Amino acid sequence: MRAFLFCTRGGWLLHRHRVVAYQSVWLAANVASQEEVENLRVAGIAVSEFVDSIDPGDVADIEARLATISEHHPGFDIEVIE
Numbered sequence: 001m002r003a004f005l006f007c008t009r010g011g012w013l014l015h016r017h018r019v020v021a022y023q024s025v026w027l028a029a030n031v032a033s034q035e036e037v038e039n040l041r042v043a044g045i046a047v048s049e050f051v052d053s054i055d056p057g058d059v060a061d062i063e064a065r066l067a068t069i070s071e072h073h074p075g076f077d078i079e080v081i082e
Contacts, residue, residue, distance in 0.1 A: 003069055003076045006031050007054040007062075011082040019045060024073050026065070028054035048072070056082040 003024040006012045012031045019025055021044040027037070029052050040047045055061060062080060069078050 001073070001076045003073050003078045005054075005062075005065055005069060005078060005080045007056040007080065007082050011056075015081050021045060024048070024069075024076065026050065026069055028052070056080070 001023070003026060004015075004019060005026045006015070007028050009031050012027070016032075016036075019040065024046040025040060025048070027047065027049045029050060031049075032040075037047050037049065050065065054065060066078055066080070070076070
């Protein structure tokens with residue numbers, strides 16, 4: 001199984017087409033609109049939203065987010081997208 005971590009709106013816009021049903025999507029704050037999030041959920045995609053932004057250049061922050069995602073989805077491959 002695969003999970004995606006989207007850090008920025010730009011990354012979301014460029015790569016959202018890669019998300020398919022039964023995957024997990026994690027979003028930094030304000031990456032996707034509420035309508036986009038609802039559409040994902042209706043399509044059967046598990047969506048989680050962080051309450052704050054993520055700096056894609058902050059390695060320690062990314063590692064902490066990956067640890068959180070791994071706790072919720074053990075064994076998933078996690079792809080970080082700026």
